[in-house]
Amino acid sequence: xxxxxxxxxxxxxxxxxxxxxxxxxxxxxxxxxxxxxxxxxxxxxxxxxxxxxxxxxxxxxxxxxxxxxxxxxxxxxxxxxxxxxxxxxxxxxxxxxxxxxxxxxxxxxxxxxxxxxxxxxxxxxxxxxxxxxxxxxxxxxxxxxxxxxxxxxxxxxxxxxxxxxxxxxxxxxxxxxxxxxxxxxxxxxxxxxxxxxxxxxxxxxxxxxxxxxxxxxxxxxxxx
Amino acid sequence: xxxxxxxxxxxxxxxxxxxxxxxxxxxxxxxxxxxxxxxxxxxxxxxxxxxxxxxxxxxxxxxxxxxxxxxxxxxxxxxxxxxxxxxxxxxxxxxxxxxxxxxxxxxxxxxxxxxxxxxxxxxxxxxxxxxxxxxxxxxxxxxxxxxxxxxxxxxxxxxxxxxxxxxxxxxxxxxxxxxxxxxxxxxxxxxxxxxxxxxxxxxxxxxxxxxxxxxxxxxxxxxxxxxxxxxxxxxxxxxxxxxxxxxxxxxxxxxxxxxxxxxxxxxxxxxxxxxxxxxxxxxxxxxxxxxxxxxxxxxxxxxxxxxxxxxxxxxxxxxx
Numbered sequence: 001x002x003x004x005x006x007x008x009x010x011x012x013x014x015x016x017x018x019x020x021x022x023x024x025x026x027x028x029x030x031x032x033x034x035x036x037x038x039x040x041x042x043x044x045x046x047x048x049x050x051x052x053x054x055x056x057x058x059x060x061x062x063x064x065x066x067x068x069x070x071x072x073x074x075x076x077x078x079x080x081x082x083x084x085x086x087x088x089x090x091x092x093x094x095x096x097x098x099x100x101x102x103x104x105x106x107x108x109x110x111x112x113x114x115x116x117x118x119x120x121x122x123x124x125x126x127x128x129x130x131x132x133x134x135x136x137x138x139x140x141x142x143x144x145x146x147x148x149x150x151x152x153x154x155x156x157x158x159x160x161x162x163x164x165x166x167x168x169x170x171x172x173x174x175x176x177x178x179x180x181x182x183x184x185x186x187x188x189x190x191x192x193x194x195x196x197x198x199x200x201x202x203x204x205x206x207x208x209x210x211x212x213x214x215x216x217x218x219x220x221x222x223x224x
Numbered sequence: 225x226x227x228x229x230x231x232x233x234x235x236x237x238x239x240x241x242x243x244x245x246x247x248x249x250x251x252x253x254x255x256x257x258x259x260x261x262x263x264x265x266x267x268x269x270x271x272x273x274x275x276x277x278x279x280x281x282x283x284x285x286x287x288x289x290x291x292x293x294x295x296x297x298x299x300x301x302x303x304x305x306x307x308x309x310x311x312x313x314x315x316x317x318x319x320x321x322x323x324x325x326x327x328x329x330x331x332x333x334x335x336x337x338x339x340x341x342x343x344x345x346x347x348x349x350x351x352x353x354x355x356x357x358x359x360x361x362x363x364x365x366x367x368x369x370x371x372x373x374x375x376x377x378x379x380x381x382x383x384x385x386x387x388x389x390x391x392x393x394x395x396x397x398x399x400x401x402x403x404x405x406x407x408x409x410x411x412x413x414x415x416x417x418x419x420x421x422x423x424x425x426x427x428x429x430x431x432x433x434x435x436x437x438x439x440x441x442x443x444x445x446x447x448x449x450x451x452x453x454x455x456x457x458x459x460x461x462x463x464x465x466x467x468x469x470x471x472x473x474x475x476x477x478x479x480x481x482x483x484x485x486x487x488x489x490x491x492x493x494x495x496x497x498x499x500x501x502x503x504x505x506x507x508x509x510x511x512x513x514x515x516x517x518x519x520x521x522x523x524x525x526x527x528x529x530x531x532x533x534x535x536x537x538x539x540x541x542x543x544x
Contacts, residue, residue, distance in 0.1 A: 106232075110233065
């Protein structure tokens, strides 16, 4: 369950006009829900996703992520454990430059100290599904934008997260590949993962109808 | 599965931390610590021995030794010095009495009188009295001695012992201060190296943090690497310090009461080094010195580990 009530966030200690801020956001998404996050550039989509990923903490309001109340007084170890249950696909992919594709994908499982045999199976399955088998030993710098994006997607979903946050996860993919990825995210949602996807791609939104969160100038205009 | 098994997490710390410079700096600091510690132990050992010797040794000077004793209650001899010696022999707490002969007096006074000899001078008889540990000459005995031989001077060494203790304490304090200072500088250097490593791996650390790696995990990764480098540096510095320490121990052996080796040729250092290392190897050095030197790599490792932990954890605080 994701629940926000009157959550606000801004850079620095005081809000300034023109900064990307979130104002009085309230929303509730049940476990297993799928939501599109829509809005023009600068509306605060990425900021909201960062907040839900706890890369930033609310300045005011209440936030509950996966049943845990989050605030500035939350224990760091609690936040770390919670992040292990959240998959995040960043716009800029954020892959480990020193690791191969396979090791990048395996990283969340390795941090959770899973058995290597189990990790190898999961990684191989995802490499196959995302068409990255031939590139499994390549470093991120050797990959195209689309390949990096697919690697980032694989890394985010490999641990079967309870919450998956995706910031423009298909902007570097071809249409067919993008549709496959969104299809997979919908399947994850059906299996119980809460999924929030920020996108500008109207075609995908129309092809995969789901409730949408509309952000404009830091305010949430519609929820379902 | 081992809880602390290192995972392939992309930090690549062997390339992120300035390995060679960190190792060299830690080795240099360990060398300094080893030499300072040796100096402190040496000073402590010498002062203890000298103070102990000074406490147990009393010098009695008898003027006009060949004159007859003032009272005739004592029939032990016909001269004052013989009367004094006879009285001392009956006293408790005395292990040994030794009256310096002419050659010994000449040798004693040579720095002041040169080779002219002492025959023409009216010198007192000098008696060395070796007491048992904690033994004293009673006031009654001292009174008797000054009565038999007026002007007899009994030189106790308490003042010297007190001064030696003060000097030793001061040296130990200075050595402790120097070691603490070197340790602090070492921690600062390790801290800077860790900050450099964090700076060069900022992106990777942030990604790991976002993937749910705890502060403890990231701090442990850095601290483990720094600890390994610190241990190697500490070991290298301590090993490098051994030859000069062995030579110092060898040269100080006669002063500290240890058995000196046969090599005394100061112009040829190789045999001295060889003998010193052999003596060191066979346990000629004080046990406290050996234990202290053995601890240096581990202490340096601990300093490195704790410093890296603190630096990394503080740095991670900027991430939510």
